[in-house]
Amino acid sequence: MPSKDAERYYLGQMRALVRAMATDLIASLEPALKRLKPDYIADSRVTLDGSWTDEILKSIRSVSQRFTSPLFEAQIQRVAATTISRADADNAEDFRDSINKAVGIDFQLVTKPKGMTDFLEASTAENVNLIKSIPADYFKKVETIVLGGMKDGLAPTTIAKQIQEETGVSARRAKLIARDQVSQLNSDLTRQRQTAAGIVHYKVQDADDVRVSGNPSGKYPNAKISCWGIARQDIGYGPGVYKVAEGATWKGVTNLHPGKHHPLCRCIGIAMIPGVNYFPDKNG
Ligand SMILES: [Zn+2]
Structure with missing residues (x-):
């Protein structure tokens, strides 16, 4: 936070x-x-x-x-x-x-x-x-x-x-x-x-309320950058999981990181530690 x-x-x-x-x-x-x-x-x-x-x-x-x-x-x-x-x-x-x-x-x-x-x-x-x-x-x-x-x-x-x-x-x-x-x-x-610390992936967690951009039942369902969507899409590492070095891509916008998806984005990136809180079934 x-x-x-x-x-x-x-x-x-x-x-x-x-x-x-x-x-x-x-x-x-x-x-x-x-x-x-x-x-x-x-x-x-x-x-x-x-x-x-x-x-x-x-x-x-x-x-x-x-x-x-x-x-x-x-x-x-x-x-x-x-x-x-x-x-x-x-x-x-x-x-x-x-x-x-x-x-x-x-x-x-x-x-x-x-x-x-x-x-x-x-x-x-x-x-x-x-x-x-x-x-x-x-x-x-x-x-x-x-x-x-x-x-x-x-x-x-x-x-x-x-x-x-x-x-x-x-x-x-x-x-x-x-x-x-x-x-x-x-x-x-x-x-x-x-x-x-050698962490390769993080999992995006949105603020889980009606002000989250892109939340379909929230206040901004049509926001251009959807924190709600970013926290849920799966690009191959699991839902909401991205490489620390790359971040997410949304509607052509690249390098989107939690806390910076858009001004005042409130998302956080939870460090994924293999074997601890991350069990990749694919090579990520
Ligand atoms: Zn966000």
């Missing part, structure tokens, strides 16, 4: 980021908008080159700069690294527990298989970029909203409302990133640990 601890931490940090962006922006923008209101409303339909444009842009950029500063970079680097190390710690423990429970003996597995450190660093960098995209997109959008709104002579309260809506968009995206990244990371880490 994706680490709840890592997800909770990541979500909390992302929520704080969105809150800080919006609070700083409103604090900086509100006085300028109110002060400029008579000008830009009288000025509407004139030109965008008015001095108020410069003033308002300066005010937005003074805030957006805080979210590209070296200090901010250092902060999100720490957020990404902490998330990933928590997710990894939980994954290592889960993996050991699941193998040991299946085998019935406590054998110590390598906690950091070869290549894992590089992988964790690459994931951290990827997450840093994803986090950075939140303020980058937000402030770009806000510039458009504010300049467009002023050009159309909208009241500051109307512009503020549009900014608020944009803040909501950022908040939803931030939440999706946090959930999806932790779940994808968990999927990748499990697969690396399975490979390092």
